[in-house]
Amino acid sequence: MATVDVRPFEAEHAPDVARLATTVQWPSLTDPDVVRRVCAAPGATAFVALTEGALVGWAQAPGDGVLQSHLSFLAVHPEHRRRGIARALLVATFQSTGAARMDLIADDGPVTDAFYASFAHRRMSGFRLYPGAARLPEG
Numbered sequence: 001m002a003t004v005d006v007r008p009f010e011a012e013h014a015p016d017v018a019r020l021a022t023t024v025q026w027p028s029l030t031d032p033d034v035v036r037r038v039c040a041a042p043g044a045t046a047f048v049a050l051t052e053g054a055l056v057g058w059a060q061a062p063g064d065g066v067l068q069s070h071l072s073f074l075a076v077h078p079e080h081r082r083r084g085i086a087r088a089l090l091v092a093t094f095q096s097t098g099a100a101r102m103d104l105i106a107d108d109g110p111v112t113d114a115f116y117a118s119f120a121h122r123r124m125s126g127f128r129l130y131p132g133a134a135r136l137p138e139g
């Protein structure tokens with residue numbers, strides 16, 4: 001089986017990450033320029049997985065470098081799953097944030113549930129907020 005190389009994201013990876021986002025149906029990340037900006041954001045760390053010259057996985061996580069990081073994106077190409085690639089990406093990204101812990105939200109589903117539950121974890125509930133949806137205090 002071909003070896004997998006997990007290494008820090010570089011700007012030249014952006015078009016391949018955008019293609020991966022298309023494959024996994026993440027429409028907000030199908031523009032390479034958006035991918036570049038997301039990965040270069042202050043405090044963000046990002047890694048890619050390459051095999052035989054092809055990009056097959058990507059992870060990105062912002063963090064404060066001390067306590068808290070947040071796994072924003074993690075995806076592996078469908079043809080390369082169940083080979084430990086997401087695990088390797090998550091471990092590399094988490095370590096690189098320098099934070100003590102990592103939070104994440106994910107769509108409900110048996111695969112993401114099984115994947116994240118395979119790490120040491122504590123289950124909590126989460127929210128995703130959008131601008132303009134703020135509820136003003138009464139009175």
Ligand SMILES: CC(C)(COP(=O)(O)OP(=O)(O)OC[C@H]1O[C@@H](n2cnc3c(N)ncnc32)[C@H](O)[C@@H]1OP(=O)(O)O)[C@@H](O)C(=O)NCCC(=O)NCCS
Nearest residue numbers: 074075076081082083084085086087106111112114115118
């Ligand atoms: C979730 C995802 C990233 C997992 O990628 P992956 O490279 O296949 O995961 P790994 O091979 O590293 O799996 C590690 C462990 O997670 C669990 N796991 C992963 N996929 C699983 C599945 N389909 N069924 C059951 N358990 C699974 C297993 O415990 C597995 O270890 P094992 O193979 O030794 O049993 C991948 O399915 C994916 O990209 N999905 C679409 C995007 C997504 O949902 N991203 C996460 C939300 S941000």
